[in-house]
Amino acid sequence: MGVxxxxxxxxxxxxxxxxxxxxxxSADEAAKGTEEAPKARIIHADPMFGxxxxxxxxxxxxxxxxxxxxxxxxxxxxxxNVMASWCGPCKMEHSILRDYAQERVIPIYGIAWxxxxxxxxxxxxxxxxxxxxxxxDEKGEASIALGLTGVPETYLISGDGKIAAIYxxxxxxxxxxxRFDPILAELRxxxxx
Amino acid sequence: MKKLLLMFCLLPYMALAxxxxxxxxxxxxxxxxxxxxxFRELRCExxxxxxxxDSNAALASDMRALVRSKIAAGEEKPQILIFxxxxxxxxxxxxxxxxxxxxxxxxxxxxxxxxxxxxFARYFRRDKQVA
Numbered sequence: 001m002g003v004x005x006x007x008x009x010x011x012x013x014x015x016x017x018x019x020x021x022x023x024x025x026s027a028d029e030a031a032k033g034t035e036e037a038p039k040a041r042i043i044h045a046d047p048m049f050g051x052x053x054x055x056x057x058x059x060x061x062x063x064x065x066x067x068x069x070x071x072x073x074x075x076x077x078x079x080x081n082v083m084a085s086w087c088g089p090c091k092m093e094h095s096i097l098r099d100y101a102q103e104r105v106i107p108i109y110g111i112a113w114x115x116x117x118x119x120x121x122x123x124x125x126x127x128x129x130x131x132x133x134x135x136x137d138e139k140g141e142a143s144i145a146l147g148l149t150g151v152p153e154t155y156l157i158s159g160d161g162k163i164a165a166i167y168x169x170x171x172x173x174x175x176x177x178x179r180f181d182p183i184l185a186e187l188r189x190x191x192x193x
Numbered sequence: 194m195k196k197l198l199l200m201f202c203l204l205p206y207m208a209l210a211x212x213x214x215x216x217x218x219x220x221x222x223x224x225x226x227x228x229x230x231x232f233r234e235l236r237c238e239x240x241x242x243x244x245x246x247d248s249n250a251a252l253a254s255d256m257r258a259l260v261r262s263k264i265a266a267g268e269e270k271p272q273i274l275i276f277x278x279x280x281x282x283x284x285x286x287x288x289x290x291x292x293x294x295x296x297x298x299x300x301x302x303x304x305x306x307x308x309x310x311x312x313f314a315r316y317f318r319r320d321k322q323v324a
Contacts (some may be wrong), residue, residue: 006315047282054280114251139214140255141262147280149238149252 007123046166048147053080053161056142058135061110061117061124068135072109073157077164077187079108080155081131083116085123089170090152097154098130100176104184110134113143151157156180158187214251214258219265228264232257235277236285244287 053070060066073080081097083090101108110131112120117136124134137143146155149168156165165183167175219225232246237253245253245260256277263273274286283289291299 004319006312009312047284048280051279114255139258140252141259144252144255144259144280149281 012059024070027123031143046168048155048163048166051163053155053157054145056135056145058111058142061112061136064117064136068109068133070113070161073161074110074159076159077106077184078157080111080146081104081108082111082113082137082143082146082151082153082155084151085111085119086115087113087151089093091123091127093152093154093171094130095128096171096173096176097129100171100173100180101130104181106184107132110161111137111143113137113148114140132179137190156183156187214254216254216257217261219261221265225261227270228257228261231264231270231273232261234274234287235260236287237245238281238285 158164203216238241
């Protein structure tokens, strides 16, 4: 006497659900290794991924008459780092970003979020100014225009002004190499390492 | 030593030192009402289950200020909601739109309810037959 299939239906449904969840969880890990998908999925899932850098405007630190805008991000890939002098993780990633930008020969621009210009300046004086230019976003308006959720956040902008990669949080060397390097190489038409 | 201890106790409050945008209501009462309506439509990005109307987070206060300035500049409600949804995704809308992409979100519970009811009914009918 066979047991009817419907008795197993809940078990089958559970297995399907568990399998689906396990697949989604492991896909992020797997994406790092495979050749077809060298870019981390998490960057792709971001609402801002692939979009043109939105219009924003922030007075440039030390040159308050000039503005840092999205127009600066054309021609070749550039990094945009949103930070603040009061932000601890920003200090942690500062030297990592400096080394990375130097080694990859990529210009890096800053936006100081909710930070008084004199505080930003003091921060750069003691930690080193790694930026081609820093926009002072004291009121946080320019940062919301970018879709910022907090500091630090780092954007890789392609030569045609699109957001090619985003990382929300403090960067490490590993994150830069696994998530930014493949995209940067692709933008520059190099072979993906 | 005492001073040091005091400084240490105040350390957690450092996080609060970041400036909040002041909540200055718009002079025009109708515009202010429109702005407040929008505050309740937008989810606070850095909180759990709060709208920007309810949140004290710095980002939420900045968003309120931005909504007010957009209303004052004559922008319409849908336009402002689209501005935020483009940057933060549909997740920022307290009422996400029904679209093909979000359809499972809206209709899956109904599907599960029907499926559950079906399984439940069959299960009990069989039990009755056995008895």
